[in-house]
Amino acid sequence: NAGVTQTPKFQVLKTGQSMTLQCAQDMNHEYMSWYRQDPGMGLRLIHYSVGAGITDQGEVPNGYNVSRSTTEDFPLRLLSAAPSQTSVYFCASATSGSTDTQYFGPGTRLTVL
Amino acid sequence: KQEVTQIPAALSVPEGENLVLNCSFTDSAIYNLQWFRQDPGKGLTSLLLIQSSQREQTSGRLNASLDKSSGRSTLYIAASQPGDSATYLCAVYKGSNYKLTFGKGTLLTVNP
Numbered sequence: 001n002a003g004v005t006q007t008p009k010f011q012v013l014k015t016g017q018s019m020t021l022q023c024a025q026d027m028n029h030e031y032m033s034w035y036r037q038d039p040g041m042g043l044r045l046i047h048y049s050v051g052a053g054i055t056d057q058g059e060v061p062n063g064y065n066v067s068r069s070t071t072e073d074f075p076l077r078l079l080s081a082a083p084s085q086t087s088v089y090f091c092a093s094a095t096s097g098s099t100d101t102q103y104f105g106p107g108t109r110l111t112v113l
Numbered sequence: 114k115q116e117v118t119q120i121p122a123a124l125s126v127p128e129g130e131n132l133v134l135n136c137s138f139t140d141s142a143i144y145n146l147q148w149f150r151q152d153p154g155k156g157l158t159s160l161l162l163i164q165s166s167q168r169e170q171t172s173g174r175l176n177a178s179l180d181k182s183s184g185r186s187t188l189y190i191a192a193s194q195p196g197d198s199a200t201y202l203c204a205v206y207k208g209s210n211y212k213l214t215f216g217k218g219t220l221l222t223v224n225p
Binding site for chain 2: 004035040041042043044045048058059090092100101102103104105106107
């Protein structure tokens, strides 16, 4: 199993550009989520999904869009990048959000100029 | 609002020492608590998960305890090694919005 994979590893954007961060898992996990990690702030939940076709907002959803058309994939879209979105983004998955270990991907380091 | 605090923020110890990392949380109504390890520039690796009904979990040289009533957890690392150097994060799951609430981590350095 590859576990949770994320692409790209690094990305530099200009303000106003859009892009999609990819996340995929091969463990048949129903639950997937996106976090961002900022110095001094810890990890914060952006969006999550409890199954294909079902998504919901987390703690800091503004400026981000998600969809879940398959169990395996959970892409995160930045519609119009802003410098405040400079961060490291992590995708996670679990069989259940409530009681099971969450598995994290290696992260995408995004810089918005 | 759930808040998670980790003390100390940084810790430097000589190889072979036993050490304790602390995690406290403000809302004791949690489902579980997880300890993660994060190496520089890498993702998070789950070390131990303790359900709210459990008191401790062990894996190799690691032992995590949970005292839900006092809002505290400790991660004990026995016979530390330079390879243990990393940031250790604790996170609690309260059961709503499927959200893990993370502490800011303890940066551990084990010196040879």
